[in-house]
Amino acid sequence: MAYKLPKALVTTVVGSYPKMPEALDAIRRRKKGEITEEELHELVKPAIRKVVADYLEAGVDIISDGEQSREDMVAYFAERLGGYEPGDWVRVFDNVYFRKPIAVSKLSYKGPMAVMDWEYTVSISMGHPVKAIITGPYTMVDWSFDLAYGDRREFILDMARVLRRELEEFVKRGARYVQVDEPAFSTRPYPEEAELLKEALTILFKGLDAKRIVHICFGRIELVLEHLLDMPVDQFDFEFKNSGFKLLPYLKEYSYDKELGYGVIDVHSLRVESVDEIKKDIERLLKLDIIPPEKIYIDPDCGLKRLPREIAKKKLANMVEAARQVRRELGYED
Numbered sequence: 001m002a003y004k005l006p007k008a009l010v011t012t013v014v015g016s017y018p019k020m021p022e023a024l025d026a027i028r029r030r031k032k033g034e035i036t037e038e039e040l041h042e043l044v045k046p047a048i049r050k051v052v053a054d055y056l057e058a059g060v061d062i063i064s065d066g067e068q069s070r071e072d073m074v075a076y077f078a079e080r081l082g083g084y085e086p087g088d089w090v091r092v093f094d095n096v097y098f099r100k101p102i103a104v105s106k107l108s109y110k111g112p113m114a115v116m117d118w119e120y121t122v123s124i125s126m127g128h129p130v131k132a133i134i135t136g137p138y139t140m141v142d143w144s145f146d147l148a149y150g151d152r153r154e155f156i157l158d159m160a161r162v163l164r165r166e167l168e169e170f171v172k173r174g175a176r177y178v179q180v181d182e183p184a185f186s187t188r189p190y191p192e193e194a195e196l197l198k199e200a201l202t203i204l205f206k207g208l209d210a211k212r213i214v215h216i217c218f219g220r221i222e223l224v225l226e227h228l229l230d231m232p233v234d235q236f237d238f239e240f241k242n243s244g245f246k247l248l249p250y251l252k253e254y255s256y257d258k259e260l261g262y263g264v265i266d267v268h269s270l271r272v273e274s275v276d277e278i279k280k281d282i283e284r285l286l287k288l289d290i291i292p293p294e295k296i297y298i299d300p301d302c303g304l305k306r307l308p309r310e311i312a313k314k315k316l317a318n319m320v321e322a323a324r325q326v327r328r329e330l331g332y333e334d
């Protein structure tokens, strides 16, 4: 049974959700070598069921698997690609650490990495579309050590070739929305880096029959916005709430004309935004009159993984209600 998406202001999530205890336990056991990869994906199913239940109760239109199997967005894929070895712990910020993997030889694709959890999510999504989400080549390389390529551009482009195989697997199984997360890109908002990202995305997305989404967060996107506009991407998803919507005037200045994932929920704050507050934030974008509501997707700034589950769920419920009310006020039927 197909779920009918609203005609405008479709609600969605960026991807990650608070980890359920079942998922944490399964990841831990997988790392110790106590269970196989197949068992890992079997054991995270109850966790995914809880994530999907929260999304559906909150009323989110396009959902995700909550990235329950992924302890870390880079290491998860690095551990499943040929050419990598596990590396050392590196501090990202505050007390957030991750294990920076090491590429020791040319990369190779060994088979589906994130497809199993996505397929399971589809089977319990009550017809809601499920985004297929992977970490992008730019970020994979930025957060890896390179002992194999000795050339950053080559490493990124080869990563794009390998990750493309995963996207092909998704599309083959019916994925209509594919999203690539590139948070590392915002740390180097320069035109030459945008050119490199564009090359990588061209390899990744060329001829792929699905909506192509790129999520970038927390950085000075305005410095490269005009370069993003001619990338082979259908939708960019940006954080707006946490940065005080400072990107808005630039969308107008550069005549932004793609679909927009509009982040209206602060994922670093425990405060639950009220429905009225979110409505006002959605109206800020509508008032600019640059992107038609049909091309606007309402979502949180980034993944929700660092929030307590109850708060994440409340934030989503208010977000959905706000989108619903604005949609009604604009005259769209639900």
Ligand SMILES: [Zn+2]
Pocket: 014, 183, 215, 216, 217, 301, 302, 303
């Ligand atoms: Zn993000």
